[in-house]
Amino acid sequence: MSALAQLLLARGYGVSGSDRNLDRGVSQSALGGFQKLSSLGITCLPQDGSGLDGDVDIVVVSSAIEEDNPDLKKAKEKGLPIVNRATLLAVLFNPQRGIAISGTNGKTTVTGMVSWVLDRAGLDPTALLGGIMKNYSHGPGTGNARIGRSDIMVIEADESDGSLTYYRPKIGVITGITLDHKPMGELLRLFSTFAENSQRLVLNANCPVLRSIKTTPKETLTYGFAKEAAVETSASGGQGYPESSSGPGALPPGLWARDVVCHPRGSSFRIEDACSERSESIDFELKLPGKHNVSNALAAAATCRLMSVPLGKVAEALRDFQGIRRRLDLIGETGGVQVVDDFAHNPQKIRSALEAVKLGSTRVLAVFQPHGFAPTRLMKEELIEAFSQTLSPNDILYMLEIFYAGGTVKRDISSVDLVADLVKRGLRAVYVPKRELLLESLREEARPGDTILVMGARDDTLTDFCHEILASLQNTTLQTSQ
Numbered sequence: 001m002s003a004l005a006q007l008l009l010a011r012g013y014g015v016s017g018s019d020r021n022l023d024r025g026v027s028q029s030a031l032g033g034f035q036k037l038s039s040l041g042i043t044c045l046p047q048d049g050s051g052l053d054g055d056v057d058i059v060v061v062s063s064a065i066e067e068d069n070p071d072l073k074k075a076k077e078k079g080l081p082i083v084n085r086a087t088l089l090a091v092l093f094n095p096q097r098g099i100a101i102s103g104t105n106g107k108t109t110v111t112g113m114v115s116w117v118l119d120r121a122g123l124d125p126t127a128l129l130g131g132i133m134k135n136y137s138h139g140p141g142t143g144n145a146r147i148g149r150s151d152i153m154v155i156e157a158d159e160s161d162g163s164l165t166y167y168r169p170k171i172g173v174i175t176g177i178t179l180d181h182k183p184m185g186e187l188l189r190l191f192s193t194f195a196e197n198s199q200r201l202v203l204n205a206n207c208p209v210l211r212s213i214k215t216t217p218k219e220t221l222t223y224g225f226a227k228e229a230a231v232e233t234s235a236s237g238g239q240g241y242p243e244s245s246s247g248p249g250a251l252p253p254g255l256w257a258r259d260v261v262c263h264p265r266g267s268s269f270r271i272e273d274a275c276s277e278r279s280e281s282i283d284f285e286l287k288l289p290g291k292h293n294v295s296n297a298l299a300a301a302a303t304c305r306l307m308s309v310p311l312g313k314v315a316e317a318l319r320d321f322q323g324i325r326r327r328l329d330l331i332g333e334t335g336g337v338q339v340v341d342d343f344a345h346n347p348q349k350i351r352s353a354l355e356a357v358k359l360g361s362t363r364v365l366a367v368f369q370p371h372g373f374a375p376t377r378l379m380k381e382e383l384i385e386a387f388s389q390t391l392s393p394n395d396i397l398y399m400l401e402i403f404y405a406g407g408t409v410k411r412d413i414s415s416v417d418l419v420a421d422l423v424k425r426g427l428r429a430v431y432v433p434k435r436e437l438l439l440e441s442l443r444e445e446a447r448p449g450d451t452i453l454v455m456g457a458r459d460d461t462l463t464d465f466c467h468e469i470l471a472s473l474q475n476t477t478l479q480t481s482q
Helices: 002-010 020-024 028-040 070-078 085-093 107-120 184-197 208-212 291-306 311-318 347-358 373-390 415-424 435-445 461-481
Strands: 016-018 043-045 059-061 082-084 097-102 126-128 152-156 171-174 200-204 220-224 255-263 266-273 280-286 329-334 337-342 363-368 396-399 429-431 450-455
Touching (some): 002 028, 002 085, 016 020, 059 085, 070 082, 082 085, 085 152, 107 171, 107 291, 107 311, 171 184, 200 291, 220 291, 255 291, 266 291, 280 291, 291 311, 329 461, 337 347, 347 363, 347 373, 373 415, 396 415, 435 461, 450 461
Parallel strands (some): 059 082, 097 152, 097 171, 126 152, 337 450, 363 396, 363 450, 396 429
Antiparallel strands (some): 329 337
16 A cells, blocks of 8 residues: 555655554554655644645545544445555556566565666666565665656565456466365455466476366466576466476476575575577575575576566676565674564464474474454464474474454354364464563573574564564573673
């Protein structure tokens, strides 16, 4: 919403808005964003309907807004036009040379990578992200939008509210499909429609679910870790997602990574591009940890290749890419203990985050706050499986209660249920009802070599809590040394 607000402001519209977090004043990190919006000239108002008293032509709402929201009720009383965020974004995006990044994992990071590469390549894109891009966070805006002067627009296309199907991208990217927000059958329908609506496609060859995506023949560039899985198809050469590139009728391979070396704070690898007139092989270095970020870089490289950016320029730009806030974000270190903040909330994101922090940790003290009662109910078994497969016997999982953002929901599941099942599997899992109690537990348990990984979505106060954890550990260290 705030990224869209900045784009509308740049297009010459007067923009104001409200947010329940501003009213609650619960998050210091969120308050900083509101201050930046105000400094740009975007008026931030209470969410009590008073903002609709002035000269308002149209009301734009997030799909997370409930029907009894005071602003929404006031807009209806006044008979003002009300449009969904994604509907308006599609109106702005579809006429452009648009690149839409989709997928249940990695889309924010890939959107950031693509916008950064195109920016560095001099193509001056407009970019709208669902997270704060660190490379842009020190400018006048909030860091989740870049306003360019060209007709290139890069957006993050979200599947959670079904709005994925609104967009008509010139290049559509699918980073992968795993369980998140909706049942797999519904996700497949959404992503199939998105693929059909895209003029050209970039697909993750290592995602088996994507083989179920069927579209009319179109230019498709795939990427992955295995050379056999990466193929490029064209309108004349058919379409599909073959199991390998060997055998009769095999299509030429696309982009793949080899010689991958992941370390605690980054990675190095080579990307092979067999689609060019002469096969290219370029060395890459990332400041972001985890194999999943190598996959994100592959997605960005494939996308930028379709935008005619040489692979060498992609590598040069990504060396300076600083990542997205709340994606394996190192908050600080004290007494040999690291505190890391991450947005992980679905099973695959949790696996990726845990695997990445384990690269530089003797032990992981994982803190997880499930997001929403319906998603937790939907993903319960897969969440339990993700933790069971990734946590070691000496790791500890602390689970906070499910995050409730508001509205009418069925609260028939609790974090207690997940913890009980995890304990049955032999994991060291603990339900902690209050953050104050968790601070106490972490002070007592943390020791040099540990990483405290805080995971959860949509709750800005988790970042503040990470800083509280770090301060609490620092005070403990001081008391111990005295």
